[in-house]
Amino acid sequence: MNIEHLYRQVIMEHYKNPKNKGFVADNSYLTIHLNNPSCGDELTVQLKVENHKIIDVKHQGTGCSICCSSASVMSVTLMGKTMDEAMKIIHEFYELIKGDPYDKEILQGDAVVYQGVSQFPARIKCATLAWKAAEQGINKIKEDESNGR
Amino acid sequence: MIDVDRIRKDFPVYSKQPRLTYLDSAASSLKVKSAIDQVDHYYHTLGVNVHRGAYELAYETTLLYEAARKTVADFIHAQEEEIIFTRGTTSSLNMIAGSYRDILKPGDEIITSELEHHSSLLPWMITAKKTGAKLVYIPLTEEGRITVEGFKSVLTDQTKVVAITHASNALGFVTPIEEIAKLAHQKDAIVILDAAQSAPHKALDVKKLDVDFMAFSGHKMFGPSGVGVLFGKKTLLNSIEPFEYGGEMVDEVYKDHATWKDAPLRFEAGTPVISGAIGLAAAIRYIESIGIHNIHEHTEALHQYTLEKLKKIKGITIYNQSAENPVITFNVEGIHPHDIATMLDQDHVDVRAGHHCAQLVNKFLGVNSTLRASFHIYNSYADCDAFLESIVAAKNFFEGF
Numbered sequence: 001m002n003i004e005h006l007y008r009q010v011i012m013e014h015y016k017n018p019k020n021k022g023f024v025a026d027n028s029y030l031t032i033h034l035n036n037p038s039c040g041d042e043l044t045v046q047l048k049v050e051n052h053k054i055i056d057v058k059h060q061g062t063g064c065s066i067c068c069s070s071a072s073v074m075s076v077t078l079m080g081k082t083m084d085e086a087m088k089i090i091h092e093f094y095e096l097i098k099g100d101p102y103d104k105e106i107l108q109g110d111a112v113v114y115q116g117v118s119q120f121p122a123r124i125k126c127a128t129l130a131w132k133a134a135e136q137g138i139n140k141i142k143e144d145e146s147n148g149r
Numbered sequence: 150m151i152d153v154d155r156i157r158k159d160f161p162v163y164s165k166q167p168r169l170t171y172l173d174s175a176a177s178s179l180k181v182k183s184a185i186d187q188v189d190h191y192y193h194t195l196g197v198n199v200h201r202g203a204y205e206l207a208y209e210t211t212l213l214y215e216a217a218r219k220t221v222a223d224f225i226h227a228q229e230e231e232i233i234f235t236r237g238t239t240s241s242l243n244m245i246a247g248s249y250r251d252i253l254k255p256g257d258e259i260i261t262s263e264l265e266h267h268s269s270l271l272p273w274m275i276t277a278k279k280t281g282a283k284l285v286y287i288p289l290t291e292e293g294r295i296t297v298e299g300f301k302s303v304l305t306d307q308t309k310v311v312a313i314t315h316a317s318n319a320l321g322f323v324t325p326i327e328e329i330a331k332l333a334h335q336k337d338a339i340v341i342l343d344a345a346q347s348a349p350h351k352a353l354d355v356k357k358l359d360v361d362f363m364a365f366s367g368h369k370m371f372g373p374s375g376v377g378v379l380f381g382k383k384t385l386l387n388s389i390e391p392f393e394y395g396g397e398m399v400d401e402v403y404k405d406h407a408t409w410k411d412a413p414l415r416f417e418a419g420t421p422v423i424s425g426a427i428g429l430a431a432a433i434r435y436i437e438s439i440g441i442h443n444i445h446e447h448t449e450a451l452h453q454y455t456l457e458k459l460k461k462i463k464g465i466t467i468y469n470q471s472a473e474n475p476v477i478t479f480n481v482e483g484i485h486p487h488d489i490a491t492m493l494d495q496d497h498v499d500v501r502a503g504h505h506c507a508q509l510v511n512k513f514l515g516v517n518s519t520l521r522a523s524f525h526i527y528n529s530y531a532d533c534d535a536f537l538e539s540i541v542a543a544k545n546f547f548e549g550f
Binding site: 003006007009012013016039040041042062063064065066067120122123126 | 484485486487488491492494495502503504508511517518546547550
């Protein structure tokens with residue numbers, strides 16, 4: 001375990017200056033709220049989807065540097081992707097976090113710096129909270145679509 | 150004076166983890182060899198059930214199990230019939246709150262506090278919802294303490310139950326329970342005390358405290374996990390319904406009804422945690438061999454030593470400077486507790502980060518999460534220094550970004 005593998009400059013940069021942070025009171029966004037009850041972290045993620053494409057992502061919450069930065073990175077990574085693309089990316093992110101081989105064609109950008117988290121099993125929940133929220137949101141949107149809503 | 154080097158020889162985990170700086174005893178203490186050996190002894194040489202068999206092994210096992218009950222009873226100045234072995238504090242408190250679902254009525258009041266561990270709060274919250282009773286919170290002092298004055302302000306003729314902590318797991322404040330119990334009894338209310346955090350650190354005398362029920366766990370006092378104690382006054386225990394039904398708690402069974410044994414067996418349906426009970430008794434004998442007052446003196450010295458030094462570090466907020474139990478709850482400005490805890494872990498310093506199963510305490514403090522360092526008999530001044538150095542190093546690390 002090397003602490004520098006966990007707290008990378010990129011991660012701390014997203015923690016201090018998060019991208020797409022905020023909450024919008026807008027019904028065209030789907031809002032998902034998740035807790036990490038063991039540590040008190042809480043996170044709200046909002047998705048706006050048009051024609052199967054994620055055209056906006058917002059996130060807001062309280063948590064550790066890993067959790068908050070990961071929300072920022074998630075928003076940047078999934079922005080502009082189709083829902084199917086996003087689901088694939090999320091899956092590869094989970095593989096990366098577990099320390100398993102991941103598809104470098106699918107998962108790119110700042111998200112890959114979270115590979116070091118795999119050495120810190122206690123922090124996996126922090127790193128994945130925002131991605132789990134996005135995954136739930138996409139599933140919900142797809143479910144609603146297939147139900148004709 | 151406690152000789153920590155000698156004490157550590159009694160805790161086998163140190164031989165496997167020589168660099169361990171364990172400061173999370175409020176969550177679970179390390180386990181003492183004599184307790185581990187007793188659990189081992191049961192599984193290796195006995196392994197049979199209690200109370201039932203007519204053979205020698207069963208008789209010997211029953212003797213050990215009942216001797217454990219006597220050890221626990223003596224430890225808290227109770228009678229043997231008043232000691233029920235459970236799965237732990239959570240289980241003990243749920244059992245009592247469950248039983249009072251048949252007793253409480255709409256309009257009755259249950260007094261609790263925001264200091265409670267979830268296990269002392271939630272069972273009563275549910276009991277209140279199911280019976281129509283009202284859950285009433287003792288107003289805390291600015292610091293977060295339960296006081297007699299605060300208690301008096303919510304005590305009414307409708308008060309039927311007072312369910313509170315003896316020592317807060319999150320803040321280490323000790324409740325003035327003797328006075329509170331006296332006042333509660335003047336209103337004929339019953340008093341249930343969560344002693345999970347006090348049993349490992351304070352001498353407990355149920356006669357003196359005069360509480361009606363009291364719960365604590367083995368794993369916080371050097372004993373095995375999966376075993377705990379529910380103390381109940383004999384007359385009360387035999388007047389309430391059992392919590393569970395099955396073998397060994399029953400007296401006579403007919404096709405349409407059955408009768409129950411008296412306490413404690415009335416409340417020990419099924420095969421009990423035999424190994425846990427005798428392991429807990431060994432842990433209690435260990436505490437008694439050292440002396441709970443010596444333990445308190447040692448941990449309090451470490452507590453105050455660390456507190457004084459921690460206060461001098463810039464950017465540290467301490468939430469419980471006056472705590473009686475050896476617990477320091479704090480935050481480091483600008484750095485999330487989880488990030489600090491990970492850094493400390495790199496130095497093998499184990500502390501708790503989060504809400505400590507007491508979310509109302511965090512809401513009271515107005516924070517999402519805190520760090521908690523707690524001390525016990527096996528801790529040394531070197532542990533305190535390692536902790537303090539690690540905090541400074543973590544601060545420097547994060548301030549470097």
